[in-house]
Amino acid sequence: MGARMAGGQVRMQRIDARARFLPVGDTAFAVEFGTRIDPAINALVHRTAALLAAAPPEGLVETVPSFRSLLVHYDPRRTSAQALQMFIGALELEDAAGDAPARVWRIPVLYGGEAGPDLAEVAAATGLSEPEVIALHAGTLYRVYVQGFLPGFAYLGDLPEALDLPRRTTPRVRVPPGSVAIAQRMSGIYPVESPGGWHLLGNTPLRFFDPLWSPPTLFAPGDGVRFVPVEADEHAATREAVARGSYRVETEGTPA
Template sequence: MTVEFGRTVDPKINDQVHALAAKLRKENMTGIRELVPAFRSLTIYYDPLETSFQAVRQNILSYGDISQEGGAVKKRIWKIPCCYGARFGCDLADMEAFTGLDRDEIIAIHSSVDYKIYMMGFLPGFVYLGGLDKRIEMPRLKTPRVKILPGAVGIGGSQTGVYPVASPGGWRLLGGTPVEFYDPGRKEPVLCKAGEYIRFVPITINDYYDIRRMVSKGEYEPEVEEESICQ
């Protein structure tokens, strides 16, 4: 079952998607197996031997307008180290020419936002992040690259994100993170979840390789901050 909340990419619509997902998790309704939030919809996988379409639908309708539910919620923020430029930011020069900003301004703007993870997709662990400053929006490459390395931080249109594994891609690259967003050998292979936030923290190239060595030994965990916000 897919529950749709609108037809546009909008933070308030996405908040409703995650509010319904949170409500369903809290209710722990019999038969629901998986919840998949997207930009403007929530897909619900359920076991038809334990419940039915009508039962799930009726349960959701009984919630009423979940956007009106108040109270404080936790904003979970992953602090992700990012080495801007160096060997990782091959599109920074193009971004300077396109935006009219110098690279220090671009980096300062990009690292000043707590980006909400609207949804996961495209690749395992790929985060679609909302909240990019319009001053550094960039069109995708006309011809995508054949291979982008894991950890590449890029901008595609009005979004930013991190490539979790090596893959083709057309986003503009401005940096790289030593943190692994997807590791099939971990207990939790995907680092973060939709509805959480990411804050990029600028680091030097030496910091990058220091953290990378710790990551390879299983000795590094990104810092996580929690803030209370009111809905």
């Protein structure tokens, strides 16, 4: 990667010097920046997507960011993979150490009980007490890497290693909306009722997707997320405020 020069300046480096291009069918290819889930790699993915969104080249249809690569869809009647790869490869990026989140959402969570039916099981599997599991989960600042699986479902990393567990052996047929869950080194929030195989630690009454919103999801890639433990009465009051449309999600203590 590019080196930091004297005076604190950062050397820019072409994308083709730090990424490789992989074919994906005959109308798409991937720009791969690494082989692991890493905040710095993910930052490069989203910086590249932002550059292409700001000045899209001829024939570009859309880009789809993932943890470590950017999928590029193009119109073969207007361009070619080779031409587009040359264009993208010549773009320059600064080094990334994992950009600090521009905003950090504070998400109220009622842990345990009916809201988090797997909390005791997670505690037993990790050798921690239930309060220790809650403290570890809520004490982490998470990064929104990507969104997928369901509209508004964000993959949040990086979960503390002490809570690293595989998915449940038997997935649930129905997971309630707002369920806060973990699996491997990720946490997530189910935005709607759906099947799911992650471990459920708690529940939040907030909404994370609405097709009438602009944009339609609460989170965006690169955002930060912090979980805030609440008691049952505050959880219920927040649910009522959300239903009335009067609740404003906080970002580090400031209304969003």
